[in-house]
Amino acid sequence: MKKSLLPSSLDCKLSKNYWFILFSIVSTSIFAQPNIGLSPVISSGLSAPMQLVNAGDGSKRVFIVQKAGSIRVYDSSFQFLATLLTVPNITSSGERGLLSMAFHPDYKNNGFFYVYYTNAAGDLEISRYRISANDANVADPASKAILITIPHPTFSNHNGGELHFDKAGFLYLSTGDGGSGGDPNGNAQRTTSLLGKILRFSVNTSLTPPYYSIPAGNPFGNEVFALGLRNPYRWSFDRQTGDMWIGDVGQDSFEEINFRAANALNGTNYGWRCYEGNVTYNTAGCAAASTFVFPAHAYVSQNPAASITGGVVYRGTDYPALQGCYVGADFYSGIFYKIIPNGASAWTVGTQTLSLTGVVDFGETEDGEVFVVSNTRNSVSRLTSTGTTSSKNPKEGKALASIYPTLISDGFIRVQLDAPSFYQYFELIDMNGRQLLKADLSKQTGTRTIALSPNLATGMYVAKVSSNLGVTVQKVYIQ
């Protein structure tokens, strides 16, 4: 049943054209690993905060969701203004409570916002509320309209969940697999279950039910948009690209950060409970490994516990060194994960340990500045940067390493080692997590060609280059 007081995943499969277009419009600073820091902005008055959001209405206000049900309103300088609402009929303990809110894209005109919580019966529920007629900081409690109640019987853990609207105006919710451990009911892989999923809704402004419909593009004719998740309690859209980044809390071995490109097909299957991270968990009844999308980054669970809190891609202006960098964190360890594209259709992952634990959310202001919410410290801190790790070296703008080709037919894999980095080793790992090859890369630069065993089975593998600045991970298909 593992760890995770509060739980949360990433994956990467991008076409070369996609990256070519991306790199045409961003500067090379996207390749440099930023140094991050935290600066406290709220250190009193909060009680088990869960999330920070903005209304997108031009007011620049900040809204903080608290687990027991209240939503606090702050001005842009983090001065407390009012309690927006205390959501009733909530169960709040362990992983249950008021978990998220999202403002309607046209909130400024219609006053609607959505809240997500575990109700008195322990079931998952989305309700819509409206701002009051006479106070912009106080909602009308009588305006409550329940969009959907999703049965979540038996177990109290794995409730997800975070609400977000996309650029097209659809509402999304992440849900957990129904709890316990190992997904005993097989919910996450069943397309008819709304558990262990990303759900998508087309909301309306109706004053009578139903308050949403199923979008035409949903792949299974119901609310399900993506599947195969365990407890994706924190996830985000990249506000610039529309890409989706999903933190998925793993079982006992791996935590996942999953990536979904904005132009990917709907119906992505992130693998749970067939796979945990890149490793087999329970493949009874599962489709072939090639049908799943594996994480952009998976990390081994540390002792005594680990739980990924999915983050956001920084798109603000105050810290240029952070531009385009994804930042998430582990709830328990205080390790922050910094992920940037490596220029070769894969990612460079850096880590940094900051003196903050209990991180439950990365939230953005209207201006795209990022704030980190600690549930256990009852605090909110600004994500800052003091520049990049490589700012003194002209070669710093390069990727740590490139691993190619991604389709290997001649028995050789190449690694390009151009960054001013101290390389450590190359590893080839199979989809069961077994290390098949480890090559020493210390004191190496330039192109290194690594011979693969002719006995390797055809299929997908993970190739990895480790250095003192982080790891570069590339999925490869060996013929």
Ligand SMILES: [Ca+2]
């Ligand atoms: Ca997965």
Ligand SMILES: [Ca+2]
């Ligand atoms: Ca968030």
